[in-house]
Amino acid sequence: MDFLAELETLLRQIPPGHFARVADVARALGDVRASAAIARVLRDHPELPNARRVVAGSGLAARGPFFNAFRGGPLLAELRAEQIELATKVSRRNGFRSVRTVGGVDVSYEGDRGFATLVVLRASDLTVVEEVRVTQPVSFPYIPTYLAYREWPLIEAAAARLRERPTVLLVDGHGQLHPARCGIACLVGIRLGVPTIGVAKHPLVGSIRGSLEPGGGAPVVVDGEVLGYAMRTSQSTKPLFVSTGHRVATRTAVRIVRALCRTRQPEPLRIAHVLATEMKRRQRKKVQEGLKLAPFPRSERPKAKGRGA
DNA sequence: GCGACAG
DNA sequence: ATCTTGTCGC
Incomplete structure (x- = not known):
């Protein structure tokens, strides 16, 4: 239901x-x-x-x-129970040897429609080796701590069109840094069977231990346990919140994200975001043009004035 | 007055 | 996430 x-x-x-x-x-x-x-x-x-x-x-x-x-x-209580169950399946052991490719997925919205882009970069030079775009109607609203249930259908559809899966996938949102220790990056990692890292722009749970030096990182503690890191990349004062999604050690996750940052956002997510926003804009434009060109169904359309071929 | 919880 | 144009600044 x-x-x-x-x-x-x-x-x-x-x-x-x-x-x-x-x-x-x-x-x-x-x-x-x-x-x-x-x-x-x-x-x-x-x-x-x-x-x-x-x-x-x-x-x-x-x-x-x-x-x-x-x-x-109680739908949400059931989903929370599922998150708690999934959290027990999260692995913090690296499920790979070397990072050959890194993916990033992002979703943008226009009303009840979502636009997802998944890009895969070659780790060695950060060039795009593959990108897929998907758009679908979205029925689950944004509810804090249940983000995964809003975005999963789109992310799954995008991943299904991928020719080759990345070594590790960056997800826009938290991993274990979540009240049920199962943010969107964990759910995506487990359901996809792909190593994932959660990268969020804002905190959700936990407190930062120590000080955040420019270019540095600080542990984020929840119930006395380090579940992620706040890190300051580039010149930005605003930290990024990095945590394990699945099959990636937390420290490894931080190292990978840092290596991918030219600006505040790691390249795969930055590019995915640009492309998702662009896809949405183009779709919007297309719809508007379509309305102009066909204001009525074909059968009821007023007879066009003849114009020389 | 406090808090307003990822995207 | 989205609503929104040009504008000020490094």
Whole structure:
């Protein structure tokens, strides 16, 4: 059952004349963190059953009693359980000898459509040896700590079109530096069976131990355990957060990422991001041109004025 | 006033 | 992630 279907199941339970708090719906789904996403979905899809009867926590918008006896499948709790299970399968041993190629995947969005690009660079000279692009509708919203379930379908589709898999794949987001120790890089690594490294631009969990010197790195500790490193590349003050996805030792992950950084972002991710954004732009342009060229279905199109061949 | 959690 | 144009600066 997907996110929207699960949400609908809950919405239908609100009795006539009753209202529900967004946070209560989120908790029924399994995680209060989904509140913002649910509010967004309801705003964008007012046609969903009882969409207008789900209100903010203040309850000011309610014109009747609150309902909160939701029953049924807590989707997010199940996904969290899966993450915890996957976390036990993460390996921090290097699943390779030498790094011949390095991949990077990134996803950009336009409404409910995602655009993914996966690029593979030759490690020796950082030239692109392969790139694949994929676009698909996306149905799972962005919910903090569940990013993997939003992006996995696109990443899987992109990986499937790859002629040859990279030695190691960089993923835009955290690896073990995650509340369930299973960020998107871990899920992708395990499901793909490829060594992966999580590279995030912002922290999610843990605290940085020590100071971050320019060009240096500092351990990020969670529950007394080092699960990743914050590292400052280039001139940037803002650190990058690197952690094991799968089959890569944490220190090795840091070494690999550092070797790939010409700017703040490692080259595979920087290039993937540029290409994904470009793909989205071109698609948008194409759609606009299509609307101009064919404002009506062919059968209803007004008769064109004759113009000499 | 505090906090606002990867993309 | 996305909304957004030109502009100031190294």
